[in-house]
Amino acid sequence: MAKEVGVALIEKKIRAPLDALQYAYEQSKNVTGSSTACLIVLNDNQLTAANIGDSQFIVIRNNQIILESTEQQIKFNMPYQIGTDCDLTPKKDAQLYQLSLQPNDYIIMGTDGLFDNLKTSAMLNSIKKGKCSGIAQDIANKAFVNSRKKNIVTPFAKLAKEHNVSWSGGKPDDITVLVAKVVNKQVKGTPKRK
Known part of the structure; x- marks a missing residue:
């Protein structure tokens, strides 16, 4: 499904995350299996997102969480998924989010292996680590x-x-972490010297 999301965004130029997920879902109906999905699109200063399942994201501004997606579960430890043998679809079941971003906002996105094992307060502490790759590695x-x-x-x-x-302790699982920092938009072209 990830490949089809790429096709939707890049080749088909679908900009709405929900529409991109729905396209990928429809193109992947012949693939056996199911998946959670969390897709964020950044366009200028706007974040739009569609989420289905237990992957999540947070947006941090001035060391405060200003947006936190919520996981979707059928019952405890059974997340919403899309794919074969599932009655769920992105159009019908995805959670949608929209937010205006500012320079220096951070977006942390991850699988359930991240959010099941680490409090968001610990993620806030990692923001001070410098580059996004260092922050992501520290959080993971x-x-x-x-x-x-x-x-x-x-x-x-x-x-x-x-x-x-x-249950006590952590939950062994796959852990995927993505971190992005919003920066001022740079003007295209080569600056001229005076």
Whole structure:
């Protein structure tokens, strides 16, 4: 489905994340399996996003979280997914988000392996690490370490308790982290010297 999202955005020039996800979903109907999906499109200073499942993102401004997507679950530890043998579709079931961005805003996007194992407050602390690649690596490392610990209160353990499921510690899972920083738009062309 990721390839088809790329086709939608680049070749078909579909700019709305929901429409791009729906296109990818329709083009992937013959592929066996299912997936969660979180797609963010940045256009000038506008963030638009479509999310289905338990991947998530946060937007940070002045060291405060100003937008946090929420996970979608059928029941505890069973996220919404699109694909074969699923009745869900992007058009019908995706959560939509829109936000005006400002220079120096950060966007942190990740799979459930990130958000299940690391509190967003720990992500805020990582913003001071400099470049986005360093921030992403630091956040991924923290989530991985937490996923292996047995006696730590993670977001997943807290949610398990809320659902009367006995669980302690982290949750081993894949961990993917993307970090972007909003910068001032540069004027195209070569600056002229006086």
